[in-house]
Amino acid sequence: xxxxxxxxxxxxxxxxxxxxxxxxxxxxxxxxxxxxxxxxxxxxxxxxxxxxxxxxxxxxxxxxxxxxxxxxxxxxxxxxxxxxxxxxxxxxxxxxxxxxxxxxxxxxxxxxxxxxxxxxxxxxxxxxxxxxxxxxxxxxxxxxxxxxxxxxxxxxxxxxxxxxxxxxxxxxxxxxxxxxxxxxxxxxxxxxxxxxxxxxxxxxxxxxxxxxxxxxxxxxxxxxxxxxxxxxxxxxxxxxxxxxxxxxxxxxxxxxxxxxxxxxxxxxxxxxxxxxxxxxxxxxxxxxxxxxxxxxxxxxxxxxxxxxxxxxxxxxxxxxxxxxxxxxxxxxxxxxxxxxxxxxxxxxxxxxxxxxxxxxxxxxxxxxxxxxxxxxxxxxxxxxxxxxxxxxxxxxxxxxxxxxxxxxxxxxxxxxxxxxxxxxxxxxxxxxx
Amino acid sequence: xxxxxxxxxxxxxxxxxxxxxxxxxxxxxxxxxxxxxxxxxxxxxxxxxxxxxxxxxxxxxxxxxxxxxxxxxxxxxxxxxxxxxxxxxxxxxxxxxxxxxxxxxxxxxxxxxxxxxxxxxxxxxxxxxxxxxxxxxxxxxxxxxxxxxxxxxxxxxxxxxxxxxxxxxxxxxxxxxxxxxxxxxxxxxxxxxxxxxxxxxxxxxxxxxxxxxxxxxxxxxxxxxxxxxxxxxxxxxxxxxxxxxxxxxxxxxxxxxxxxxxxxxxxxxxxxx
Amino acid sequence: xxxxxxxxxxxxxxxxxxxxxxxxxxxxxxxxxxxxxxxxxxxxxxxxxxxxxxxxxxxxxxxxxxxxxxxxxxxxxxxxxxxxxxxxxxxxxxxxxxxxxxxxxxxxxxxxxxxxxxxxxxxxxxxxxxxxxxxxxxxxxxxxxxxxxxxxxxxxxxxxxxxxxxxxxxxxxxxxxxxxxxxxxxxxxxxxxxxxxxxxxxxxxxxxxxxxxxxxxxxxxxxxxxxxxxxxxxxxxxxxxxxxxxxxxxxxxxxxxxxxxxxxxxxxxxxxxxxxxxxxxxxxxxx
Numbered sequence: 001x002x003x004x005x006x007x008x009x010x011x012x013x014x015x016x017x018x019x020x021x022x023x024x025x026x027x028x029x030x031x032x033x034x035x036x037x038x039x040x041x042x043x044x045x046x047x048x049x050x051x052x053x054x055x056x057x058x059x060x061x062x063x064x065x066x067x068x069x070x071x072x073x074x075x076x077x078x079x080x081x082x083x084x085x086x087x088x089x090x091x092x093x094x095x096x097x098x099x100x101x102x103x104x105x106x107x108x109x110x111x112x113x114x115x116x117x118x119x120x121x122x123x124x125x126x127x128x129x130x131x132x133x134x135x136x137x138x139x140x141x142x143x144x145x146x147x148x149x150x151x152x153x154x155x156x157x158x159x160x161x162x163x164x165x166x167x168x169x170x171x172x173x174x175x176x177x178x179x180x181x182x183x184x185x186x187x188x189x190x191x192x193x194x195x196x197x198x199x200x201x202x203x204x205x206x207x208x209x210x211x212x213x214x215x216x217x218x219x220x221x222x223x224x225x226x227x228x229x230x231x232x233x234x235x236x237x238x239x240x241x242x243x244x245x246x247x248x249x250x251x252x253x254x255x256x257x258x259x260x261x262x263x264x265x266x267x268x269x270x271x272x273x274x275x276x277x278x279x280x281x282x283x284x285x286x287x288x289x290x291x292x293x294x295x296x297x298x299x300x301x302x303x304x305x306x307x308x309x310x311x312x313x314x315x316x317x318x319x320x321x322x323x324x325x326x327x328x329x330x331x332x333x334x335x336x337x338x339x340x341x342x343x344x345x346x347x348x349x350x351x352x353x354x355x356x357x358x359x360x361x362x363x364x365x366x367x368x369x370x371x372x373x374x375x376x377x378x379x380x381x382x383x384x385x386x387x388x389x390x391x392x393x394x395x396x397x398x399x400x401x402x403x404x405x406x407x408x409x410x411x412x413x414x415x416x417x418x419x420x421x422x423x424x425x426x427x428x429x430x431x432x433x
Numbered sequence: 434x435x436x437x438x439x440x441x442x443x444x445x446x447x448x449x450x451x452x453x454x455x456x457x458x459x460x461x462x463x464x465x466x467x468x469x470x471x472x473x474x475x476x477x478x479x480x481x482x483x484x485x486x487x488x489x490x491x492x493x494x495x496x497x498x499x500x501x502x503x504x505x506x507x508x509x510x511x512x513x514x515x516x517x518x519x520x521x522x523x524x525x526x527x528x529x530x531x532x533x534x535x536x537x538x539x540x541x542x543x544x545x546x547x548x549x550x551x552x553x554x555x556x557x558x559x560x561x562x563x564x565x566x567x568x569x570x571x572x573x574x575x576x577x578x579x580x581x582x583x584x585x586x587x588x589x590x591x592x593x594x595x596x597x598x599x600x601x602x603x604x605x606x607x608x609x610x611x612x613x614x615x616x617x618x619x620x621x622x623x624x625x626x627x628x629x630x631x632x633x634x635x636x637x638x639x640x641x642x643x644x645x646x647x648x649x650x651x652x653x654x655x656x657x658x659x660x661x662x663x664x665x666x667x668x669x670x671x672x673x674x675x676x677x678x679x680x681x682x683x684x685x686x687x688x689x690x691x692x693x694x695x696x697x698x699x700x701x702x703x704x705x706x
Numbered sequence: 707x708x709x710x711x712x713x714x715x716x717x718x719x720x721x722x723x724x725x726x727x728x729x730x731x732x733x734x735x736x737x738x739x740x741x742x743x744x745x746x747x748x749x750x751x752x753x754x755x756x757x758x759x760x761x762x763x764x765x766x767x768x769x770x771x772x773x774x775x776x777x778x779x780x781x782x783x784x785x786x787x788x789x790x791x792x793x794x795x796x797x798x799x800x801x802x803x804x805x806x807x808x809x810x811x812x813x814x815x816x817x818x819x820x821x822x823x824x825x826x827x828x829x830x831x832x833x834x835x836x837x838x839x840x841x842x843x844x845x846x847x848x849x850x851x852x853x854x855x856x857x858x859x860x861x862x863x864x865x866x867x868x869x870x871x872x873x874x875x876x877x878x879x880x881x882x883x884x885x886x887x888x889x890x891x892x893x894x895x896x897x898x899x900x901x902x903x904x905x906x907x908x909x910x911x912x913x914x915x916x917x918x919x920x921x922x923x924x925x926x927x928x929x930x931x932x933x934x935x936x937x938x939x940x941x942x943x944x945x946x947x948x949x950x951x952x953x954x955x956x957x958x959x960x961x962x963x964x965x966x967x968x969x970x971x972x973x974x975x976x977x978x979x980x981x982x983x984x985x986x987x988x989x990x991x992x993x
Contacts, residue, residue, distance in 0.1 A: 030650070030651070032650070034665075034666050035662040035663070035664070035665040035666070036665030036666030036667045036668070037665070037666065037667055038666060039665070039666075043496070062651075064650055064651045065496070065662055066646070066658075066662065067646075067658070067661035067662045067663070067664045067665070068664050068665055068666050069661050069664045069820065069934070069935060070643070070646055070934075072957065073646075073647070073953075073957045074646055074647060076745070076957060076960075077554060077555060077558060077647050077957075078558075078647075080555065080745065081555060081558040081559055081562060082562075083558075083562060083567065085650065086650065098745055098960070101745075102745045104745070186476075186833065187833075193940075193941075194937075194938050194940055195938050195939055195940045195942075196938060244832050244833055244849075245832050245849035245852040246830075246831070246832045246849050246850070246851040246852045246941075247852075248851075248852065248940050248941030248942065249851045249857075249936070249937050249938075249940055249941060251938075252666075252667060252668075253668060253669050254831065256667075256668065257474045257831065257833065257834055258833055260474065261474060261475065261476040261833055261834050262476070263476050263833050263834075270667075272666075272667055273667065276667065276668070281470075281471070282470065282471065283471075284471050391958060391959065391960060392958070392959035392960060392961065394958075395954060395958035395959050396959070399767070399943065399954075402940050402941065402942050402943070403942035403943060404942075405940075405941065405942070406852075406853075406854065406940065406941030406942035406944065408854060408941070408942040408943075408944070409942070441801065444796070444799060444800060445800065447796060448796055448797060448800060448807055451793060451796065451811075452807065452810055452811060455793075455811055455813075455814060455867070455870065455871065456810065456811070456813050456814065457867075458814065458817075458822065458825050458826065458829070458867055458868075459813045459814060459817065461825060461829065461836065462817070462821075462825050465825075465828070473828070474828075474831075474834040475834055476833055476834050476839075477839065478836070478839050478840065478843070520719045520720045520723055521720060523715075523716035523717075523719070524716055524717045524719070524720040526713075526716050527713040527714065527715070527716025527717040528713075528716075528717060530713060531712055531713030531714075531716075535713070535717065538717060538721065540980075540981075540984075542720060542721075542724060543920070543980065544973070544976075544977060544980075545724050545728035546921075546924060547924050547927075547928075547972075547973055547976040547977065547980070548732070548735075548928070548969050548972060548973045548976075549927075549928035549930065549948070549949035549952055549969065549972060550928070550930075551930070551949060551952045551953045551956055551957075551965070551969070552731075552735050552738075552952060552956060552962075552965050552966050552968075552969040553731040553732075553735065553969070555734075555962075556730055556731035556734035556735065557727075557731055559730075559734070560727070560730055560731075575723075575726070575727050576727060578723050578724060578727050578728075579724065579727055579728050582720055582723065582724055583724075584921060586720060587917050587920075587921070588876065588914070588917060590913075590917075591880075591913040591914040591917045592880070592883065592914065594913050595880075595883060595884055595885075595910070595914075611713075611716075615716075622883075623883075624883075625879045625880075625882045625883040626879065626880075626883065628879065629875055629876055629878075629879035632812070632875065633815075633872065633875065633876070636815050636816055639816075639818075640815075640816075640817070640818035640819060640820075642818060642819070642820045642931055643930065643931075657818045657820065657821075660818070660821060661820060661821075664824070664935075669824065671824070671825075671828055674821055674824055675821075675825070678817050678818065678821045681816070681817075681818070682813065682816040682817065685816045686809065686813075686816070689808075689809045689812060690809065693805045693808065693809060694805075
């Protein structure tokens with residue numbers, strides 16, 4: 001009988017110890033990030049949080065990375081299937097309206113305007129950054145960085161960057177070996193061409209600076225005169241062979257590679273490439289010969305240059321099915337808006353969506369793109385059309401743009417078909433009665 | 434005699450030449466894995482470079498739990514291949530020896546492998562969520578049945594047809610049961626088939642990407658999904674991807690050296706016929 | 707005497723295992739293909755009958771993908787079967803070192819298709835890729851991914867480079883297990899090597915040959931990883947295969963109804979093709 005009691009006591013103690021240990025262990029939120037520089041940035045934030053703030057705030061965060069290949073497939077599949085984890089996801093702002101409509105992601109508006117939950121400066125955001133995560137006045141995520149395109153050019157070849165698309169065309173032609181055997185570069189220019197979201201976003205900038213708008217009354221206006229002119233500019237560049245022949249497969253890597261190998265004089269590329277291009281280790285051939293400017297525009301009769309800068313946010317969003325919505329918000333608020341977090345993130349070579357970063361020398365040294373892009377974004381930045389069906393619309397447009405890029409379809413026909421398809425699609429969704 | 438010798442030498446030369454062509458991309462990857470990052474994308478055909486281990490060093494950082502990935506991949510591939518064969522061997526025997534009403538069954542087994550996984554990923558996620566086995570090895574092993582089993586059943590079935598029926602009939606007359614025949618007579622003769630099915634199923638499971646991406650998060654991540662993490666938002670670490678693939682190939686090569694000895698030529702089937 | 711053994715007990719375990727994992731996704735896909743499901747109405751959508759199928763068949767992009775996939779499958783599979791079989795015969799006729807060659811020749815399938823695609827992406831680039839630069843030595847200035855035709859060809863080349871090994875591996879192990887006597891007998895009868903292979907060996911290998919063919923057709927029909935990383939279906943729509951198009955419908959356009967309809971359609975197409983292949987080429991040999 002005695003031994004029975006001993007066993008009983010032992011097991012009770014063991015159970016209690018186990019329970020108390022379990023209770024002492026903080027809950028852990030999972031953060032899904034896309035591998036790359038942003039993930040390095042968020043990993044540093046997570047590390048800082050776990051070392052300095054986790055005990056005070058009562059939870060830890062664990063980062064899980066996934067590759068760029070299929071990243072949004074993974075994110076959206078997880079959200080659609082209603083999984084509880086990951087609690088926090090890195091996503092991007094083109095999904096804002098879709099998230100709002102589908103309720104896959106938590107509406108954080110109330111938390112955001114609660115001073116206890118969000119004790120940070122709400123006026124320090126770049127205006128466009130918050131605009132991108134807002135749909136019908138509700139907020140669906142907080143921006144970690146706001147990105148746009150820049151025109152990269154070789155300072156050893158040209159003193160001043162071209163200001164208009166026509167100037168760019170002429171200068172790029174001069175640095176194409178086909179037309180100028182003495183040209184140090186093989187091709188004049190490189191830009192996006194692969195059938196993915198960056199290609200329409202690149203083209204929008206030509207389209208908008210030529211005076212295009214998304215809607216004609218309430219119908220899509222992708223077959224308007226400015227649109228045709230903008231696409232003709234692209235196909236002319238391709239026909240004249242100023243760009244590499246496989247331009248229709250070009251994305252971030254290829255454009256970066258073309259610049260790094262010193263084989264192109266100009267490139268329109270995301271701003272995030274700037275630190276890589278200036279690094280002696282990663283770009284030994286051109287690191288001291290490269291500079292960035294706002295993307296070209298169109299000279300108006302007044303002499304002013306009208307430009308357009310596509311913008312999108314990398315955002316932290318909260319899974320609508322998470323068990324810890326408040327904790328998740330506390331983390332994303334801290335990670336995107338707390339000055340300490342902004343500094344940690346900015347010094348990784350990323351560009352936090354805050355005005356104040358322009359005053360911080362350390363961040364500016366790590367992320368030189370900020371000095372060019374923040375003024376450009378403030379002046380010329382714009383958001384993509386905000387409707388829940390935008391991702392589908394963009395994919396339709398991208399399909400036909402890509403066909404024009406590949407010279408499979410003339411610009412007028414491509415845009416007409418795309419616009420017709422988009423119109424029918426929106427009609428099918430009940431946009432027009 | 435010398436004519437025959439020349440023929441042999443020519444055969445070997447052709448064989449070596451084809452090996453060089455077939456394995457060229459693999460060799461290219463092998464070389465790339467030792468190139469410094471700055472010399473991978475070069476606009477001229479430069480063959481000289483200083484070999485470096487920096488790509489492999491990126492595989493052993495705390496961000497990249499290589500051994501966890503390797504272990505996951507190994508357990509998942511091994512289990513899905515072995516269980517698939519264990520289930521498929523009797524099935525292929527049943528189908529090839531008892532024809533009645535099984536034409537539909539074997540075709541249905543085949544058809545589970547046919548559809549592209551893109552749309553199936555979502556319902557698969559829902560089932561695994563229902564049984565609470567998201568992000569577990571067992572979940573992936575079960576999922577991989579959809580392509581390991583059809584291959585195993587059909588290839589084993591084809592191999593089984595090469596085995597003379599007279600063998601079985603003789604054993605039946607001696608009073609052996611079907612199960613005994615399958616285990617003691619058929620299986621030993623099927624070794625080459627089993628080995629090649631094992632290799633191929635193992636390799637398919639090892640290299641599978643789409644389901645592994647969708648159905649795992651952290652605990653059961655396989656090496657293929659892990660390797661893909663070097664395709665980052667802003668650059669592709671060609672060297673590290675190549676390096677990880679070289680490491681991934683090592684267990685398979687070892688495995689093949691282990692199992693190749695079972696590819697014994699026919700066990701002289703003619704003799705028993 | 708016990709009752710007649712119908713052999714089901716050998717087959718039931720597989721049916722249970724596969725039924726557990728393969729039946730629900732299929733039923734689910736058929737269901738989704740009949741409702742107008744999107745990202746914001748996944749489970750609450752309306753029943754629309756076969757409207758998704760009609761919309762799909764009316765779409766020129768679907769027919770384009772169908773054509774691309776057919777070209778891809780026919781091109782890749784015929785080359786793989788040819789090269790794989792020749793390779794197997796070659797290695798099988800070596801008196802020594804055959805299995806060492808086998809292991810070395812199996813290297814390509816040990817690399818994940820995704821990674822293989824990435825390697826070719828690096829090799830194909832017109833500025834720093836190995837292949838265009840190599841061709842430039844012989845003054846051949848072509849860009850592999852720039853035109854519709856060359857891009858599709860380049861994709862087929864990637865597939866052939868990787869999966870010839872698969873065909874080789876199966877045919878080779880089949881050659882290892884077939885009785886060699888008929889071949890020897892034919893040789894003694896004075897038939898040449900190729901003649902005896904054609905008339906004696908191939909008929910024995912026929913089932914395994916056809917099954918290998920079917921598996922290659924099935925796998926190339928759902929080709930995804932390599933094309934996804936190298937061209938993402940471009941330039942234009944030149945390499946948008948059916949499974950890539952499914953992917954776009956599903957994850958770029960959130961048109962789940964049509965994506966599921968396309969999946970079911972693909973399944974039907976492959977079933978028809980497989981049935982035809984089995985019917986006209988598959989003969990069970992009795993030994």
